[in-house]
Amino acid sequence: MNAIPSSSGALVVGTGTAGLATALALARQGIPVSLLGPRAPIPAAAGDTYDPRVYAVSPASQAFLAKLGVWDLLPPERIARIESMDVMGAAPSTAPVLTDDAPSSSAASTSSTPGRIQLSAWQGNLPALAWVVEGRELERVLRQAVGVLGVAWTQERFVALGMGDPSAPLEVTTDAGRILRTELAIGADGAESPLRKAAGLSSHGSDYEATGLVVHLDVEQPHQGVALQWFTPDGVLALLPMPDTADGAQVSMVWSMETTQANALLALPAAEQASALAARLQTVAGDRVGRIRVRGTLHGFPLRVRSANPMVMARVALVGDAAHLIHPLAGQGLNLGLGDAAGLAAAITEREHFRRIGDLRVLRRYARARAPALLAMRAATDGLYRLFTPQDPLLGWVRNTGMALVDRLPPIKRALIAGASKF
Structure with a gap:
C-alpha cells in the first residue's frame, strides 16, 4: 500500500x-x-435543458455561499427567485358533526374549504424566501x-x-x-x-413508504416567483419557480407519492407517462398554472427520515x-x-x-x-407529513381550520418565514 x-x-x-x-x-x-x-x-449547461436536481437555497445558505465566494459565480440567468409561497391543504369530503342530534357527517354535513397559508418575502423583510438553483x-x-x-x-x-x-x-x-x-x-x-x-x-430512522417524483414542467401561466404546494390525498406536491425557456414559463415538480402509485407512473412508456402525469397534476392544480406539459424525464427516489x-x-x-x-x-x-x-x-x-x-x-x-x-x-x-397523510374527515377539518388561522396571524407567519430563512 x-x-x-x-x-x-x-x-x-x-x-x-x-x-x-x-x-x-x-x-x-x-x-x-x-x-x-x-x-x-459535470455536463455543460445547455440552453433550455436544466438539471432535474434543483435546490431551494435559503437566505442563510445564500449568504454562506456568498461568503465562500461562489454565489456570484453561478449563472444568474439559470437561477429563479422564490418571492412568495402559497401552501394549500386538501379539502376533506365532509366537515365534522359537532352536535349530538345532528345527522351523520356522511349524510348531512357540508364540504370544508381547503386550508391555505400564503407567505411572502416582504413579510420577513427578506430579498427572497429562497433561490432555486441547479x-x-x-x-x-x-x-x-x-x-x-x-x-x-x-x-x-x-x-x-x-x-x-x-x-x-x-x-x-x-x-x-x-x-x-x-x-x-x-x-x-x-x-x-x-x-x-x-x-x-x-443511524436511526424509518421509511415513509413514499417516493419523491421530480421533473420539470412547462406551464401556461407565468409563475411570478410563487412556489406552490398542495397537501393532497396522493401526497405533498410542490411546484417551484424556474427560469423561463423558449417554450414559456417553467416550474420544477416535487411530488412525494405513495410508492405503489409512483412506481406505476414510473413504469409507463414515456409518452403515456407524460400524459398521465400531466392529467394528475391538472386535477390538483386546476387552472392555477394553466395547461401543464411534462418537459423532462421523470425521476424517483425513496423518501426516508434518518439521523446519526x-x-x-x-x-x-x-x-x-x-x-x-x-x-x-x-x-x-x-x-x-x-x-x-x-x-x-x-x-x-x-x-x-x-x-x-x-x-x-x-x-x-x-x-x-x-x-x-x-x-x-x-x-x-415529519410532523407535517404525518398530519396531512391521514384522510380522516375530522382531522382534515382541524388541519384546514389551523391553516386558515395561521394565515390570519402575521406574527406566526413572520416566525415561519424566519425559521425557513435559516440553515
Whole structure:
C-alpha cells in the first residue's frame, strides 16, 4: 500500500455539495483540508435543458455561499427567485358533526374549504424566501473554488478506517490501496455513509413508504416567483419557480407519492407517462398554472427520515445526508447540509489554540450548535407529513381550520418565514 505522510489537517470523504462546501469553508479559514471521492464530469449547461436536481437555497445558505465566494459565480440567468409561497391543504369530503342530534357527517354535513397559508418575502423583510438553483451548477462553482484554493483531491473511494492510537492520525484506506492519514475525517458521503459505518456511528430512522417524483414542467401561466404546494390525498406536491425557456414559463415538480402509485407512473412508456402525469397534476392544480406539459424525464427516489446519533466522535464528524435525512416537503435538505459545513468550520476555527481539530470537545460544540436546527426541522417536516397523510374527515377539518388561522396571524407567519430563512 502507498502511505501518505501524516497530516495535521482534515480529510473530507464525499465530493458532493456538502463535502465540497465543507472543504471550501475550512480552506477559507486556513485549515489544511483535502477531499476523497470521485470527480465525475459535470455536463455543460445547455440552453433550455436544466438539471432535474434543483435546490431551494435559503437566505442563510445564500449568504454562506456568498461568503465562500461562489454565489456570484453561478449563472444568474439559470437561477429563479422564490418571492412568495402559497401552501394549500386538501379539502376533506365532509366537515365534522359537532352536535349530538345532528345527522351523520356522511349524510348531512357540508364540504370544508381547503386550508391555505400564503407567505411572502416582504413579510420577513427578506430579498427572497429562497433561490432555486441547479445542483450541477452549484457543484461546478464549488469545484472551481476548491481548485483555486489548491485543495488536494484524491479521486478514489473510501474503503476502510483505521482508528489506532487515539493520539495518532486516523488511517483512511482507499479502493486503490492508498492510505491517507488525517487528524479529522469528515463524512459527507451520503445517506449510506461508508465512513459513518466504519467509525461505528449509528443511524436511526424509518421509511415513509413514499417516493419523491421530480421533473420539470412547462406551464401556461407565468409563475411570478410563487412556489406552490398542495397537501393532497396522493401526497405533498410542490411546484417551484424556474427560469423561463423558449417554450414559456417553467416550474420544477416535487411530488412525494405513495410508492405503489409512483412506481406505476414510473413504469409507463414515456409518452403515456407524460400524459398521465400531466392529467394528475391538472386535477390538483386546476387552472392555477394553466395547461401543464411534462418537459423532462421523470425521476424517483425513496423518501426516508434518518439521523446519526451521535454525529461526532473523536476525530470523526458527519455533515449533510451522512448525518441526517428529512422529508423534502420543506426543501431544506441542502440548507441543513450547508449549515453543517458552516457550523463545523466555525467550531474548528474558534477552538482553543492548544486543541487539535479532531478534539472531541471541539466536535461536540459543532454537534450541540447544530442540534436545535436539526431537531426543529425534522420535527416540522415529519410532523407535517404525518398530519396531512391521514384522510380522516375530522382531522382534515382541524388541519384546514389551523391553516386558515395561521394565515390570519402575521406574527406566526413572520416566525415561519424566519425559521425557513435559516440553515
